[in-house]
Amino acid sequence: MKVNRRSRSTILLFLLPALIIYITLAVVPIFESIGFGFSDWNGISGSPMTFVGFKNFVKLFKYPLFRKALANGFWFTVLNLVLQIPLGYMMGYLLAKRRRGSSIVKMICFAPVILPMTASALVFQMIFSANDTGVLNTLLMSLGLIDGPKGWLIQQSTALLFVIIANVWCGFGYHMTISYAAISEIPVEILEAAELDGAKGMRKIKDVVLPSIMESIKISTVMIITGSIKTFDIIFIMTEGGPNGMTQVPGVMMYNEAFKYNHYGLGSAISVVIFVLCIVFSVLSLRLMSGRDEA
């Protein structure tokens, strides 16, 4: 007997379960959702769906709330990038020096990554609570930094920022570990050679470390961008997009439009926008990366 590496029946037999599940529950619905984006359905089981052309998309871009959601999504992405990457990579760099206690620090800083977002978001909601028993308010008031309780999650100036801070807490450990792995892989000789050349401190980082971890930085960037476009849990739990859309993002708005207001067409149009943005940014970043490989 012999394994025929071209046997169609074997190939099919082994592939089919995965293909069936994956196609029916992920691939087909994606295409369906595009169709839904061009239709209207009142969200009542059994009632028909009608084709409406571009109406949903036209309506969507007229919606002030959607523009707000896109703007918030943009700031969510940018702030997560500028907070998570420097923080994560700085920690990764320090950890790679392997001083005493590094491994326990690494373990602790990574722990938030694996926690359920529901739990983390609820805890941060309580920490940032607007009343005088909120943890942050209690702390700042006892230190005399603020006079009275502040509504961190309800004021225009701070609401989105504080959700982002919670998100950074949940995520930076991931990028710390990526950078740690990348920096650890830099051959010791290169670092020593650089030091012989007189490169020290920031110059060593700029000239030697940064170029060797560019690849990782790009991976982190792509992950943060696509993760931010899709973000749902943390906003849904901490603010539900409120107050009055201050922290609204496309993911939560999609859920609300479809499952709260029965605007299924509009919700699907949003999900198409999210999907397209994800693809565009993933492909763009992959291009950038492969371009780098060739260079």
Next chain:
Amino acid sequence: MKRTLAILTTVALILAVLTLPAMAEDHEPVTIRLLTRWTGSDSMAPIFQEIKAAFTEQYPWITIQDDSVNEESAFLNLLNTAIATGDMPNVFVLPTVMMGLEYAKNGLIEEISPLFEDTEWYEGFNDGIFEGFNYSSFGLDGYYAVPYSIGVEGIYYNKALFAQAGIEKVPETMDEMFDAIDKLNAIGVVPFACGADETWRAGHIQNWLTYKTAGVKHTMDIGARTAKWTDPEMVASLQNYMDFKNAGAFSPNYEGMTYEEEKNMFLTGKAAMDVNGTWFIGDCNDSEIAADIGMFALPYYTEHEEFKTDGIVYPQAFSLDGTAEGAEKEAQELFVKFFTSAEWEERRTKEIEVFPVRKDIDISDISEDSLFYQAMDIVNNTTLYSGDTTDYDPVPAMLDMVRNTLIGMSLGQMTPEEAAEAIQNEIDLNS
């Protein structure tokens, strides 16, 4: 003889054994699902448990599965998902009459007029109470919900704090109300507890100020699209909300306070007033300051005397799964009739002082100066009423839209004019 007896006994035994399963089959076991908001710390929760227990005792073949959630938005999410997937709960609290119309049109809720044949049950209801759920003016014959209560909105106040602030009589007009707010602030007491993190709390205050500025009729006209949110009356009503807030009616950061915190604030004497419905009476009576709590009608603007008797009353009713058949249909009807029976209506009224919709109950032992009778006074002096200002709006997103915009306006994101435009924009986009 002995043998005959033995044979007879055997035959009897066999017959008994044969008929047993037949008897059980009379009532095949059935499960019904309920969706209400009476769970957790809700004051209706304990008696609801009792009713369910009593029901399953009387009808042992029916199992109740209670999917209730307390928070309004979670409740609406659950209900909408159920509607979208066709996975209807058997008995659920109907959020608004307009939502019921949509469900009824699609056959998702049961037309309940056959229940009226049970005259003993039917004739005990207040006259005309079912008419609110008759959609014939929308081209749909029949009745689609069974009322179990009404919610009357008024202002709960702390008599001790009023006395301390030197407020001699409860405010009847808004001028008197602003005066009271000043006096309360002067002694360092928060005038109104309001946990607007749950937007319905601010929404109910907006209902009040809107009905007294623009009138209930105007909100009905907006629902019928013969009037707009941008009409001067409606803009004025939003401006009045801001004036109310800016007069110091609420505690700082009230936009981030939860309903639990609000109730706690009022019931521990840290705030003097709370705009709330009759569902709050139970909480008041259970509190340590129960003796100090009174209730008065929503004050009106003297320049809008015509809206003095406009008020907020929420019809509260069950709808039933319109797709249920056979034993399941029978079971859900049994439950609704059981819940709304005179016996339980009476107990609910006496124990938590929710408002009854039946006249065949004996409530003579409720004391004359109870919150119940104070609320009764309010409802007796109301001539035109509605629930929320969006209750007559066919767009389901309007309720949230109005309330979110209200919070945005309160946080200084926009002026009342801009808020009105934002709200009207939602209507325009959906038509």
Next chain:
Amino acid sequence: MKQMKPRSFFSKNWFYIVFAAMVVICLFPIVFTIVSSFKTTREIFANPFSLPKTWGFENYATAWKVGNMGRYFLNTLFLTGMSLVLLVFVGSMASYVIARFRFKLQPLVLLFFVSGMMIPMQSVIIPLAFNLGQLHVKNSYTVLILLYVAFQLPMTVFIYNGFMVGIPRDLEEAAIIDGCGAKAVYFRLILPLSKPAIVTSSIFNFINIWNNLLFPLVFVNDKNKQVISYGLLQFFSQWKSDYGGVMAAITLSIVPSLILYAILQEKVEAGMMAGALKG
């Protein structure tokens, strides 16, 4: 020339100061939650930073009984377990063929699966809700498990494929000489050899499925079938005033992940990193 200043405490120890700060920031919310879960609500309000006067388990009893967390916990365990088992077989079977067989569409099939990583979960919930509604499928664990499998497959295939490509050919040839068919090779050789990939992908899948909120939020209405993440949210919205109980419920939801992490730290990190670090 400047005189050398004695180096300040900060510049000498900045390294450890940064570490300490990060440890406090990362640990505080977790420790706060766990410690608060043993305090009464009154104690939490009085001082969020204090230790409990007595270490009682009343909050856990509340969360377990009133909050139904016990039920949710078991439900989630069942769902996650079933999904993981299914993923091991479905994922490794497909990867085996992709990694070790030769056929025309092979690179495309791999790309087809892996590109699924880009599909956001949100994009499928509306059509799926509609389809399942039409089919009158409600509260189905089968559907939920298959959904998790579908959405974890891209990463799982990616991990298995990366590993299986590296299994030496001669091992397989030896098995074939022993007279094994494709099925036998898969079960007796490939699957046991792929243990590291199974561990890595299962950890990744466990974390993602255990933590998932969106699918149960949309597809499970039945309270008794609810999972821990959504159950937690429900408990929180109903018993907001019972801070202690909420903290106990949150602790219950994070304990499995924390235990897993404490035991298998390296492997958990590797599992979570599998998407970011190749090789």
